[in-house]
Amino acid sequence: MERLIETPLLKFNPNTLEEVRKELNLHQAGVLDQMIANFEEWISKQNHFTRKQFGRHYLETSIVLGKGSLERAKKTLDKLCTLKTLLPQFFTKHDAKNELVDSTSFxxxxxxxxxxxxxxxxxxxxxxxxxxxxxxxxxxxxxxxxxxxxxxxxxxxxxxxxxxxxxxxxxxxxxxxxxxxxxxxxxxxxxxxxxxxxxxxxxxxxxxxxxxxxxxxxxxxxxxxxxxxxxxxxxxxxxxxxxxxxxxxxxxxxxxxxxxxxxxxxxxxxxxxNVAFFREICKAGTNEKFRLTANYNDQILGMPGSFRTLTVD
CATH class of the missing domain: 3.40.525.10 (CRAL-TRIO lipid binding domain)
Incomplete structure (x- = not known):
């Protein structure tokens, strides 16, 4: 039986997996597998993504946080990849202990x-x-x-x-x-x-x-x-x-x-x-010259410092 893997930081309720999936209508046999397969196929076709490989759990949590909507999960992942390119200053440090200033006094x-x-x-x-x-x-x-x-x-x-x-x-x-x-x-x-x-x-x-x-x-x-x-x-x-x-x-x-x-x-x-993972996943950005203009997200265009004036070939 499928179960969640606890970490030193994150514990779960006994029935978290079943309850969350059921509430989002993701509990029926094969539903999530098909959604994730469709998600992966969609990612493979996003020419502007600089990374095409994301773990299954990464994609499933995207769907869960999107209230069970694959379309919402796609938009969120596109937004995240775009923001990693648009706001690189948030993604340049990956070792919390050795690269970040200790901010706990604040x-x-x-x-x-x-x-x-x-x-x-x-x-x-x-x-x-x-x-x-x-x-x-x-x-x-x-x-x-x-x-x-x-x-x-x-x-x-x-x-x-x-x-x-x-x-x-x-x-x-x-x-x-x-x-x-x-x-x-x-x-x-x-x-x-x-x-x-x-x-x-x-x-x-x-x-x-x-x-x-x-x-x-x-x-x-x-x-x-x-x-x-x-x-x-x-x-x-x-x-x-x-x-x-x-x-x-x-x-x-x-x-x-x-x-x-x-x-x-x-x-x-x-x-x-974990530091090695952060270094790699933070590279999952976008190359805007390969984005299909018909799929350009208006929400992204509204971001401060966005690519609004960028000419897309």
């Missing part, structure tokens, strides 16, 4: 190991200080992208519930130091490129200035996701929306402290085989 981030009962993954960020520079912030984005590549190849879920702890920082100082364009591009890579479905964003803060931060977030995400932002004054209020048993210890949960979970991610992402 913010600690980690995807939690256990799923919610409805098979969503919890991603936590704790803002620790408003004392950070542009390099630290950019490598924070890069770390999130390396996590996303790992998730794409190893996870199986409906998407993410995001928890953002802002209790220990001056919100105004943080907002004034964030590069909005970099944040917008990073969110585009994560949500549009990797197809990360976000069930909800839960911000913990009692600051009267939290609306300033929420307004900033709404500038860089879709209106649909913006409507899923919730602000909680206390951790106890968060527990009404996110199961506390799968949260880090400092949030009343049963998991390891967030910094320790982050360290686990740092160590695994920096393993030789």
């Amino acid at each position: 913010a600690i981030q980690a995807t939690m190991p256990r799923l919610t009962k409805d098979n969503y993954r919890v991603y936590c960020v704790k803002l620790a200080s408003s004392n950070f520079d542009s390099t630290m912030l950019f490598d924070f984005h890069r770390f999130a992208i390396l996590m996303s590549e790992y998730v794409k190849s190893n996870d199986y879920s409906h998407g993410f519930v995001c928890v953002l702890d802002c209790r220990d920082v001056n919100i105004v100082n943080v907002v004034t130091k964030i590069n909005v364009l970099d944040l917008r591009n990073s969110m585009s890579v994560l949500m549009e490129g990797y197809g990360m479905r976000v069930k909800g964003i839960h911000i913990i803060s009692s600051s009267k200035m939290i609306d300033t931060f929420v307004s900033l977030l709404k500038q860089v995400i879709s209106a649909k996701i913006a409507n899923r932002i919730n602000v909680h004054a206390t951790v106890e209020a968060l527990h009404e929306h996110v199961p506390k048993d799968i949260l880090p210890q400092e949030y009343g949960g049963n998991e390891k402290p967030l910094r320790e979970v982050h360290e686990n991610w740092l160590n695994v992402l920096s393993q030789k085989e």
